[in-house]
Structures are given as C-alpha cells and as structure tokens.
Amino acid sequence: MNLLRLIAIALVIWLLVRLIQRYRAKNRLTKSCSTKGNLGVMVECAYCKLHIPRQEAVKRDQKFYCSRQHAAKDRD
C-alpha cells in the first residue's frame, strides 16, 4: 500500500508541475507577443542608418530617425 501512495503523490506532483509549466508557457507567449509589437521591430534611421527600436524612433514623412536632430537634418 505504501507504493500505491507513493505513486499517487508522484502523480499529483507531476500534474502540478505540468500545470505550472503550462501556466508559465502561456504567460511567456503573451509576453513575447506584446514585446514583439513594441520592441521587436527595428527601424533604420533614414539619416545615419542606425538601427533603433520602432517605439524609440522619431517618425517623419513615413521615414524613421534615431533622433529629432537627424529628422531635422534630413529635411534640409
């Protein structure tokens, strides 16, 4: 009977681990999805060709720039 109890406990632990893993995987998936929308996309500065995250880029006339200075310089 001791062995049966051991198997039952092992089964419960295994189920818990599976549940936690699935929960973590789900969290990671949604997290990576949201970061992909913000940080994942890299854009090139139209002036100095530097690559910067899209959310940090300065957008002007359908072009991206690493800074406002470069956006202003490219316009001249």
Ligand SMILES: [Zn+2]
């Ligand atoms: Zn630049």
